[in-house]
Amino acid sequence: MTFRKSLDSVLVIGCAAVAIAFFYGSSSSSAPVAATAPAVPVRVGTVEQRPVPVLLRALGNVRSQRSVEIRTQVDGVLVELSVKEGQLVRRGDLLARIDDRSIVAAVEQAKAQAAVTEAQLVSARLDLRRYQSLAKTHAISTQTLDQQRALVAQLEATLRTHQASVAASQVQLSHTQIRAPSDGRVGIHNVHEGNFLRASDAQGLFSLVQLDPISVEVSLPQGLLPQLQALQPGSESDPVTLQAYSRDGGLLLGEGLLGLIDNRVSTQTGTIRIKGDFANPDGRLWPDQSVTVSLPVQTLPDALVVPQRALRQGVNQVLVWRVVDGSAAPQAVQVLHRDNEIAVVSGLAAGDIVVVDGHSRLRPGSVVRTLDDAQEPEPAMAARREF
Known part of the structure; x- marks a missing residue:
């Protein structure tokens, strides 16, 4: 009887296990398959x-090709400033005028002294010709003739001295009108009309700076020298174009051509300077401005x-x-x-x-x-x- 009960228990447990396995197997087979990951x-x-051109970027400085400090070469009162600050002028334009009355008087005095000497020379030459005629007949002594010749030579030298004085005074007179030595832009005035100027003054009247064309100078490591030499003007390569930007990745300010590689390497910094020439009609490049320069050193x-x-x-x-x-x-x-x-x-x-x-x-x-x-x-x- 006990054995019968044990057998029945085993059968019950086995059936229960089969039922549980069937239930979970049916559930897993009916579950949906996991979806594929979505496309990214x-x-x-x-x-x-x-x-591809290999571009080298470096910091450069804008340099005017002509920068002049306008100064007086004579002493006198500044009576006129003919240009305004910031004005663009052409070569030969009148910039300023200095009181010239004393120099005009000196010119007239030098001319008068030259005229007196010239009149004396004319008379001495006439006397010399007479003495030469008389000397042929022994009417005068040889000593008198020699003295007259010496007087003529002396007066000729004196006349040349006075003529040089006239020329020097005229040069001084020309300096009372200061004219533009080149095209450029007028800077801020340092003096104004009415000031007494001296040629020895440390400060000039103003600066005159050329803006178009203009240059950009860049210092590059000397290790790039072989590549730069292959790009310099006169080599077999085409002209090299430079770009100047306000900063790295900034606004393009202008394009120019490589113009010059300096004739030596700086022993202090181990760099060599190059210079590019830029057309600058709009004045976007400004003297002494810092810019970023892009230079193609080779092509891949x-x-x-x-x-x-x-x-x-x-x-x-x-x-x-x-x-x-x-x-x-x-x-x-x-x-x-x-x-x-x-x-x-x-x-x-x-x-x-x-x-x-x-x-x-x-x-x-x-x-x-x-x-x-x-x-x-x-x-x-x-x-x-x-x-």
């Missing part, structure tokens, strides 16, 4: 193959170019996310050159598709969905975007 929205770019032929935003920094390498058949995979690359917009790399092929925006949600093998430039990324993607 990204923006992509294409790898291009083209020549058949370079593989990707957008700068496509690069991602890995643990020990730089990589890009390459899109193949709708899926993204990391691809290690070597960066040969880069700037603010593009990067030259190796490890890719022309025509490859790379991700430029939306990297943060990518995993190896992730399915991607390409967005147009006009489309906005999803909020979740935007919150985790990497730049």
Whole structure:
């Protein structure tokens, strides 16, 4: 009887186990299959193959090709300033005038003294001719003739002295009218009408600075000298174009040509200066202004170019996310050159598709969905975007 009860218990427990297994098996088979991960929205770019100029950016200074401090060369009262501050003038224009009355009087005095000496010389020459005629008949002594010759020579020398004095006084008179030595822009006036000026004054009247054309000077490391020599004017290469910006990545102020490489390297800084000439009709480049200069030092032929935003920094390498058949995979690359917009790399092929925006949600093998430039990324993607 006891054995019968034990057998019945075993049968009950076995049936219960079979029922539980059947129930859970039926539940798992009827549950829906987990959905596939959604495609990651990204923006992509294409790898291009083209020549890329390697640009060197350096800080430079704008230099006027003609900068003149206008000073007086004679003493006198400043009676007229003919130009205004900031005025553009042409070569030869009247800038200022100094009281010339005393110098005019000196010129007239020198002319009068020259006229007196010239009249004396005319009389002495007539006497010399008479003495020469008389000397032929021995009517006068040789000594008298020699004395007359000496008097004529003396008066000729005196006349030349007075004529030189007249010329010097006229030069001084010309200095009372100060004219522009070149085209340029007038600076701030340091003196005004009515001031007494001296040639020894340390301060000038104002400065005159040429604005067009204008130059930009840049100091570069001497290690670049071989490349610069290949670019200098007169070499076989085409003229090199320089760009001047207000700052790195700032407003373009002008374009010019490489004009000169300095004749020596600075021993103090180990740099060499170069100078570019810029047309500056609008005055956007200003003397002594600091600018950022972009100089092409070489060209990389058949370079593989990707957008700068496509690069991602890995643990020990730089990589890009390459899109193949709708899926993204990391691809290690070597960066040969880069700037603010593009990067030259190796490890890719022309025509490859790379991700430029939306990297943060990518995993190896992730399915991607390409967005147009006009489309906005999803909020979740935007919150985790990497730049």
